[in-house]
Amino acid sequence: MDTTPQEKTKIGLVGLGTVGSGVARILLDHGDRTARQAGRVLWLERASVRDLKKARDCNLPAGVLTDQIDAIVSDPSIDVVAELMGGVELAREVILSLLKAGKDVVTANKALIAAHGPELFDAAREAGRTIAFEAAVAGGVPIIANLTQCLSGNQVESLTGILNGTCNFILSKMHAEHVPYSEVIAEAQRLGYAEADPAMDVDGTDTAQKLAILAHLAFGARPDWRAIPRVGIDTLDLADVRMAQELGYTIKLLGVAELTEKGLQLSVGPTFVKNGSPMADVAGPMNAVRVTADAVGELFLQGPGAGQMPTASAVVADLIDTAVGRTKLTFQTLKLWSNESERTPVADQADAVARFYLRIDAADEPGVLAQIASALAAEGISIASFQQQASDAATVPLVLMTHDTTEGAAARACTAIGKLAPVAAAPVRLRVVG
Numbered sequence: 001m002d003t004t005p006q007e008k009t010k011i012g013l014v015g016l017g018t019v020g021s022g023v024a025r026i027l028l029d030h031g032d033r034t035a036r037q038a039g040r041v042l043w044l045e046r047a048s049v050r051d052l053k054k055a056r057d058c059n060l061p062a063g064v065l066t067d068q069i070d071a072i073v074s075d076p077s078i079d080v081v082a083e084l085m086g087g088v089e090l091a092r093e094v095i096l097s098l099l100k101a102g103k104d105v106v107t108a109n110k111a112l113i114a115a116h117g118p119e120l121f122d123a124a125r126e127a128g129r130t131i132a133f134e135a136a137v138a139g140g141v142p143i144i145a146n147l148t149q150c151l152s153g154n155q156v157e158s159l160t161g162i163l164n165g166t167c168n169f170i171l172s173k174m175h176a177e178h179v180p181y182s183e184v185i186a187e188a189q190r191l192g193y194a195e196a197d198p199a200m201d202v203d204g205t206d207t208a209q210k211l212a213i214l215a216h217l218a219f220g221a222r223p224d225w226r227a228i229p230r231v232g233i234d235t236l237d238l239a240d241v242r243m244a245q246e247l248g249y250t251i252k253l254l255g256v257a258e259l260t261e262k263g264l265q266l267s268v269g270p271t272f273v274k275n276g277s278p279m280a281d282v283a284g285p286m287n288a289v290r291v292t293a294d295a296v297g298e299l300f301l302q303g304p305g306a307g308q309m310p311t312a313s314a315v316v317a318d319l320i321d322t323a324v325g326r327t328k329l330t331f332q333t334l335k336l337w338s339n340e341s342e343r344t345p346v347a348d349q350a351d352a353v354a355r356f357y358l359r360i361d362a363a364d365e366p367g368v369l370a371q372i373a374s375a376l377a378a379e380g381i382s383i384a385s386f387q388q389q390a391s392d393a394a395t396v397p398l399v400l401m402t403h404d405t406t407e408g409a410a411a412r413a414c415t416a417i418g419k420l421a422p423v424a425a426a427p428v429r430l431r432v433v434g
Helices: 018-029 031-038 089-100 110-127 143-150 165-177 181-190 205-219 238-247 308-324 326-337 368-377 407-418
Strands: 008-014 041-048 080-083 104-107 156-162 249-260 263-274 286-293 297-304 353-363 383-388 395-402 428-433
Touching: 008 018, 008 308, 018 031, 018 041, 018 308, 031 041, 031 308, 041 308, 080 089, 080 308, 089 104, 089 110, 104 110, 104 308, 110 205, 110 326, 143 205, 143 286, 143 297, 143 326, 156 205, 165 181, 165 238, 165 249, 165 286, 205 249, 205 263, 238 249, 238 353, 238 395, 249 428, 308 326, 353 368, 353 407, 368 383, 368 395, 368 407, 407 428
Parallel strands: 008 041, 008 080, 080 104, 263 428
Antiparallel strands: 156 249, 156 286, 249 263, 286 297, 353 395, 353 428, 383 395
């Protein structure tokens, strides 16, 4: 039996909420496991919280808990700090202080990385430190490691992801039980899959922030997540869910990044995904990412995208990688994209090529389809299929599937169709893949 004392890497935690408590439990309860992986002891030295009296989901040794973040920042013995406090501006200030104090940082804060990632990466390089953030995207799915390490010999060509478990849970229930969005969101909140205010999840913001991070890693772009075209699921009609099933599709909220001759195309929105494909089969509060690269071909990664222990697992993996020096090696590759001239440009989304599903509520009278077809033809859009649904209402739903066209052409055609006298409102337009 080897009784040689192992070196210690002292760890600090800023924030001890759901994820922070999970990280503490792994470090404290499975120290032998992390020591085997790291070749050294990951020692939880200090954890800072706002309220010392609040009940915690972990049992901490005496002297670990503090309500002073500076107790971690100013402690020279602490080597690596996991920022798990959430929020953006205060977290940014804390991380900058930690880097200046000579500490490496691990974070699960996707909103922070999406908003200030380039600034923080530059600050880390200037200080000779690193930032690891596997847990910031897709929770327990190791997409960051795959992009920055496993696929480093590839040119990534496209990346498509289900990046929000809340939305996937809601869409899965709408498909399985034909329950409207308003009812499913209430159940998602009751089960803890959705926040009391779920806006950032369901309006596509969360997915756009994560997609911006992945675009930086996979393509060397620095997109502003706010500029990524996005549509959420909060306005999705159950009629379109039913129609998707009838046509052999499942609706998923997808974040898509695709490298084209004109630059990087980025978008977030509900999408018709062909049944039988791995992406269509991802059910419940799960995440999945499909990556296509020139050398390896296609990879598909799936797993829990949120939750205490899956996210804590990713944080601890980053702590281990940082302690043994793997993060430092990987982090240096981000230097390749620090100069503006080296970055992949973001293309105009209007040039993005796709097929579309259109649902048009129109009066049931002669010549309506001809008017719609004329508006599509004016933009060079051809119809792949057409269905008219029976209805006792004053209007009937007309469902069209297009051949490939551009986002811009489809948008202009839908605007024109919405202005036709027999048409009740602008068409519902969703992308189609597979």
